Amino acid sequence: MDVNWVPPVLTGEMITLRPIRAEDSDALWDGLGDPEGRRMAGLTQEFTREQVAQWAATAAEREGRFDWATTVDGEAILGRISLERVDPVARSANLRSLTLPGHRGRGYGREAIMLVLDFAFGTDPGLGLHRVGLEVLSINPRAAALYQSLGFVPEGRRREVLGDGERFADSLVMGMLEDEYPAAKASWA
Structure with a gap:
């Protein structure tokens, strides 16, 4: 499979996904300052504003992954979503949102x-x-329910992968296979 690693623009009813670009760094930086979002996503690494700016400026050029800004109008960022560890030979990838x-x-x-x-x-x-x-933390049941409602199948559990001070959270492993996708998509309507 020959892969063009530039993320295409994807348009839905409410949103447009477009490649992340350099001018998105301020919104991404603000998002990293959200303690609840960081906790639910399991982000433990600290980043500098310069690191975020460098990442945003080069995100659309990275081989092995696709990174999109979730937007309403193609401009204002509501979030980000990525396909990571895209392996064209194994035909697999991981989702993060x-x-x-x-x-x-x-x-x-x-x-x-x-x-x-x-x-x-x-x-x-x-x-x-x-x-x-994908993997979702056990402390984020709302996200786990969303993934299951879209057709992701629970596959396993990695125990106590993330400590957040006083307690540890498990990671719930989920997946969707190509032969499961058509039925999942039909259920979205």
Whole structure:
């Protein structure tokens, strides 16, 4: 499979996913300042503003992954979503998604995931993947329920992978296979 690593623009009913670009760094930086979002996403690494700016400026050029800004109008960022560790030979990838504060619970994340799954499993345009996997922390049951409602199948549990001070959270492993995708997509309607 020959892969063009530039993320395509994906358009849904409410949102547009477009490649992350340098001018997105301020919104991404603000998102990293959200303690609840960081906790639910399991982000423990600290980043400098310069690191975030460098990442945003080069995100659309990175081989092995696709990073999109979730937008309403192609401009203002509501979140980000990524296909990471894309392996064209194994035909697999991992999904990561984060909706910024003030935009959660409105269906933007759900639609973003649906658009990315269409691209991941599709072939024209698309990657024609066999499997898309993800991990969600046990402290984030709302996200786990969302992924299951979209057709992701629970596959296992990694115990106590993240400590947040007083307690540890498990990581729930989920996946969707290409032959499960058509039924999952039909249930989205």
